[in-house]
Amino acid sequence: MVVHMLRFKLGDTNFFQGIKNYLADPTLAYGYAVTENLKTHLEAASGMDLDEFFNDWVYGQGYPRYTITVRNFSPGVARFTVSQTQSHSSVSFFEMPVPVRVTGTGGQSLDLILDNTTNNQTIDKNVPFAITGITFNPKSDIIARNSTATLGNEAFVLDENVKLYPNPASHSLQLELPDNVVLEKAIFYNALGQIIKETASQTSWDVSALPVGVNFVKIITDAGTKQMKFIKA
Structure with a gap:
């Protein structure tokens, strides 16, 4: 498994070249297989320092x-x-x-x-x-x-580039999103937390029928969720 991890760390090209060089090294022929010799050839082929890897995974213990x-x-x-x-x-x-x-x-x-x-x-x-x-x-x-x-339970909070305008609004309410954010749903709530309107991907709404005063809209996008407040005039 450690050899497989070496291949994963070095990549196939460097790993197999290092193995070939190790096997073809005439100074090692007919001798004992020594870990440090393998390490030296893998380092030469990859240009990586493998001291940390071998100290952890070969000479150290545990997982x-x-x-x-x-x-x-x-x-x-x-x-x-x-x-x-x-x-x-x-x-x-x-x-x-x-x-x-x-x-x-x-x-x-x-x-x-x-x-x-x-x-x-x-x-x-x-x-x-x-x-x-x-x-x-x-x-x-x-x-x-x-x-x-x-x-993570922490939802991504959309940044200040998300805007509702005009605010206050009497007839039409517009949503501005960053170019790479897609709106999936918008849910409107009154001041009591009751759902009063729900739409899909549209970013412009007729709010003339909404109750006068403070209202909220939850913006659900492919990059997270943001709740915003607006005033119906």
Whole structure:
């Protein structure tokens, strides 16, 4: 499994070239297989320093437990928080690229690699859809146990570029959204919290029949939800 993780970390081209060079090294022919010799050839082929990897996964003991949380941070961007605990004191932190798979409501799926180098690390990734689910280590590429990956309960709050106008409004109310945000539903409430109007993707409404005074509209988009207040004049 550690050899598979080396291939995952280095990539196929570097990994297999390093293996070929190791097997073809005339100074190692007919001798004992020594871990450090393999490490040297893999480092030469990839240009990577593998001290941390071998210290953690070969010479150290135990395994990591990951806790990963993701939330839709802004339109097109997901924020991951990666935390880790270790099962044995010989390793203070397992440094390793962490694979996850995120999914959306429309059946979208995207595999990502989180380059986890510190504990409680925050990593932003471009994701072209609103995430509704996450799977840790979907192809079993790394050693881990009792790990979890969850969608954060904190909803993405749409930024100040979302505007309602005119406010107050007597007849027509308009919604302005960023170019890459799609409106899915709008729900209107009166001051008592009762639903008085509900629409789909339209961003302009006739509010002449709504009660005079304070009203609210909940904007549900593919990038999150925002509740806004407006005055019916």
